[in-house]
Amino acid sequence: MSKKALSAKEQKEKVQYRVKNWSEYDAALVKRGNVTVWFAEDDVRKNWKPAATGKRGAVMQYSDRAIQTLLVLKSVFSLTYRSLEGFGRSLMSLMGLNLRIPDHSHLSRRAKTRVS
Numbered sequence: 001m002s003k004k005a006l007s008a009k010e011q012k013e014k015v016q017y018r019v020k021n022w023s024e025y026d027a028a029l030v031k032r033g034n035v036t037v038w039f040a041e042d043d044v045r046k047n048w049k050p051a052a053t054g055k056r057g058a059v060m061q062y063s064d065r066a067i068q069t070l071l072v073l074k075s076v077f078s079l080t081y082r083s084l085e086g087f088g089r090s091l092m093s094l095m096g097l098n099l100r101i102p103d104h105s106h107l108s109r110r111a112k113t114r115v116s
Contacts, residue, residue: 037073037091039091039095041095041097044095044097044099045097045099047063047065047066048062048063048065048066048099049061049062049063049066050062050063050064051063061100061102062102062106062110066102067102067107067110067111070084070088070101070102070107071107071111073087073088074107080104081104081105081107081108082104084104084107085101085102085103085104085107088101088102089101
């Protein structure tokens with residue numbers, strides 16, 4: 001029978017698949033939640049703190065690149081600023097880096113300014 005001969009109802013029916021190996025299927029569903037984030041450790045160490053500007057006033061603690069990196073993670077994972085702060089701390093801990101993460105209010109303020 002050709003496709004034209006099938007009724008509209010028959011064409012819209014969903015194909016149902018039967019799972020034959022539940023353990024593999026279950027493992028595949030669990031793997032969907034696995035998130036791997038890779039950062040070049042040397043790059044993070046080198047670019048986390050801003051370069052000296054030579055201007056008067058308080059020195060910035062975090063580079064624009066550091067703030068942008070965190071804001072991208074915020075956007076990708078739909079995080080609040082407080083959650084982003086915790087997520088950033090856990091990433092630094094996992095990477096074994098002793099770098100501070102800006103607190104949520106600092107991130108919010110810097111997000112409002114023009115970050116280049």
